Amino acid sequence: MTDLAYLQPTQRVNVREVFGIDADMTVPAFAERDGHVPELDRAYRFNPQATLAILAGFAHNRRVVLQGLHGTGKSTHIEQVAARLNWPCVRVNLDGHISRLDLVGKDAIVLRDGQQVTEFQEGILPWALQRPMAMVFDEYDAGRPDVMFVIQRVLEREGSFTLLDQKRVIQPHPCFRLFATMNTLGQGNLSGLYHGTQLLNHAQLDRWNLVTSLDYLPPAEEAAIVLARVPALDTEQGRRQVRAMVALASLTRKGFAVGDLSLLMSPRTVITWAENTEIFQNLDVAFHLSFLNKCEPAERGIVAEYFQRCFDAELQAWAEPDMALHHAL
Structure with missing residues (x-):
């Protein structure tokens, strides 16, 4: 297998043909599929504006942020674009436990000879900076301040990275790409919905080249995704049920x-509700367990x-499950 660090994009992907977006644009892609390339989801539906921003990130080395409410598929959107380009991709969730040492590295005791x-x-x-890798920082607005300042330098398009302990300067691989997703716009938890989010440094926000928002899909497209995830509901009655669920x-x-x-x-x-309906064979029970509770x-x-x-x-x-439900389980 070819070393990941030496992979190069050798193909061009037509955006209109592959993503169904009316744009005269081609994007570099890899011929080989590395183990870090996300799994392809053929049922995925692309938002045109967000997709064009992500594709510009891949094609022109732009730093791209996707903002939106939870469940809109921000991270998945980036992954599915990468999957169609055969571009290796790694996600890092910037939760409160990710430290500067996790990002930069640290001394460790190993057994040698x-x-x-x-x-x-x-x-x-x-590690990612030296490879043809799309790095996605999830929950970017929840990152700790010390972690955010580590990231700030590599936000420059050709931003090098200095390992102080090693007295070494790392130059980014030509095919390294950087993306981020966040629920807020870097203004903290104004709505009260996203506890743990932070006010982001404006100097850092200014370094992101493209910012786009991802909203929920139109009802017909959302229903189509649910049916693709739960094919057993793709009947006349099931389609009516899914349309009502989306409504x-x-x-x-x-x-x-x-x-x-x-x-x-x-x-x-x-989608979880639809899947649970198949498990419990009861729409109401599945709704209680999936959302109402x-x-x-x-x-x-x-x-x-x-x-x-x-x-x-x-x-x-809610009532005790009947015998049919016991049988289904």
Whole structure:
């Protein structure tokens, strides 16, 4: 197998043919599929604006940020573009446990020739920087300040990276690409929805070349994705059911926007509900377990009303599963 560090893009991908976007644009792609390339999801639906921004990132080495509510598929969007370009990709979640040492590297005791010796182990950032790798920082607005300043230098297009402990300057691989996803716009937890997010340094935000937002898909496209994930529902009755599920999810999003609900149904939740419906063979039970039990007790009446409007039936109260459900399990 070819060493990852020596892989180069040798093909050009037509954006109109591969992504279905009306744009006269070609993007470099790799002929070989490395083990770091994400799995291809043929059912994935691309948002044109976000996709063009991501493709510009790959083609022209632009630093790209995707912002949007949870469940809109921000990270998956980048991964699925990379999958179609055969571009190796690695995701790093900037949760509170990711430290500067995790990114940069640290000294570690290793066994060499039967002797314990101390060696410097590279962190994920210098490792990726030296390879044709698309690096995605998830939850970018939740990163610790010390971690964010480590990232700041490599945000420059040709930004080198200095390993102080090694007295070594690393030049980025020509095919290294950098992306990030975040729920807020770097202004902290103004809505109260995303605890743990931080106010981002404006000098750092200014270094991102492209910023785009990703919203929820139109209902018809969202329903098509659910059916692709749960093919057993692709019947006349199942399609009606999925359309009602998506309509209910849309109502929760509107209710959240006006302050009636403190929680909304993301496309991920709708897919989970559909999958759980197949497991439990009961729409109402699956809805309780997938979404309703997450809601505040005072809000469940509103959600039940949404359910009645979309399914023209009352949501059944939680009860002990019947024998048919036991049999299904």
